[in-house]
Amino acid sequence: MKTKRIKLLALPTLVWMGALFVLPMILMLVLSFLTRGTYGQVVYQFTIDNYIRIFDPLYGLIFWDTLVVAVLTTVFSILCGYPLAYYISRLDKSKQQIWLLLVMIPFWINFLVRSYAWVIILRSQGVVNTLLQWLGIIDEPLTLLYNSGSVLVGMVYTLLPFMVLPIYVSLEQMDHRKLEAAYDLGATPLKAFWHVTLPMTKPGVVTGSILVFVSSIGMFVVPDVMGGAKSALIGNVIQNQFLSARDWPFGSALSIVLMLLSMLLILLYFKATQAGEAKEGSA
């Protein structure tokens, strides 16, 4: 009786997700097996051609590029995010609030606006190039924009908070006495970090990595604005299929494959980090 009434609390979400997420997903799955008509309309005729098309080396290459960018984004986010989270966790409580606010402020500004701000900074007559030329360090403007490097910069910038916050939380939850115990047993601060702090905050790193990886794999605004035409990622291709090429069935097939691929990779990542734990546990 009681549990039944408790279950009602989940109802709004279930209805919302069912109608607006699960249903469209099923629709997409169905769509991906249909045919595109000559004028971009959907023809109700079963085919698996859409999936076969994905094996075209062209798309394989884009998938590969997307994965590389996503992995690099994740790695750089850890490298930048962990030290920052560590620094914040060591501050006074009042200062921590300010720093966390600073980490989150970019979220309050429209995503597109922020991406264009980066364009203003990096373009050939942009802030960086003007400054370097004025200082006489360079003669010709550097091409800082519209390459895979600039995409990476934009991605890491955009997704960094997703890495910082979970790591910060796991650092905050860590019992400080464990560190003292490590010092007491003869660990230098560096060794104590490596053998105690880092393994104990691994859950934060794993959560952050999944959040960053999943977000970057489907990202199309950043590569669109900062990457130019050359560095299209799979997100851009999918966007094109739906908006310009008007090939909804193929776009759906790409989306489904992308989704399965990222699920597979997260599963592998999870297995790998879990296996690491088991191995440490029995060594």
Next chain:
Amino acid sequence: MKTIIHLDTIEKQFAGSVVVPPFSLSIEEGEFLTLLGPSGCGKTTLLRMIAGFEEPTSGEIYLDGKPLAHVPAYQRDMNMVFQQYALFPHMTVEQNILFGLKMKKVDGAEQKRRLEEVLQYVQLTELRKRTPKQLSGGQQQRVAIARAIINNPKVLLLDEPLGALDYQLRKSLQLELKNLQKNLGITFIYVTHDQEEAMAMSDRIAVMNKGRIEQIASPAEIYNRPQTLFVATFIGENNIFKAEGSCTAVRPEKVKLYPIDTESDKHKKTGRITDVVFLGNLRKIYIRLDGTEMSVLAHQYANEGFDWQVDHQVAIGWSQTDEVVLSC
């Protein structure tokens, strides 16, 4: 006996307020010294200064004759058993215990030999592959001790190591710890707020109050000859009789009860029984003294004397030698 730890006029202040006023103390090799006091008395701060987690505001700590001022915690030749054990949750029992030897890069064969020895000593051989989460409180406690003693420290610091355990387990572990200390011959500095624990285990007890050491002596001395009013009332139960300028303390078990009209020369005071509390081996009898608001407590052991009841009029007395005179 050789002095292993010497505290030379050390003092600790936090944000300008004195937590531990300056004092000196020598601890002998192989000694079981307990820092006993109520919470907030500075005993943990003192222990943490010795371990190197806090720096004394002034004064110097010597380990085996060498000053420790510029020696970080990880280079001090002593180990600590933490209050909640502070075991590493991501490591097995074995890895936890080996941590110290690994940090000091002791060679593999030696590590293995000492591990087996210690595991057997604390009876954890069977549980060596488990993680701390899979252990009971008492077992975790053994891991914490094993993790410390495997390093053969000169001094073992214990910060309320039994505090998180239930009463029965605490009792049996008290004995085990005492035996461990005897067998290993390591100096123990033990922090607790539990006087019974302190009594049962220590060679010497330092009773602390508000950062000061009130008295440092053997358990019997502390109990029988307290030097301050705080020690007299903090350790065990006591009756304090105030007179001009001084106080007289008499332990409840020294207080004798008599029917009102016998041997009147032994009587010191008379009163009425207000409460009798039965505790099995012992009855606690509370007596309101005639003409005052003061209450006296007397302990009566089984089969001893009279079957006293509430509202009986009694005469009470004690021998002169059981009086402890204190300034107050």
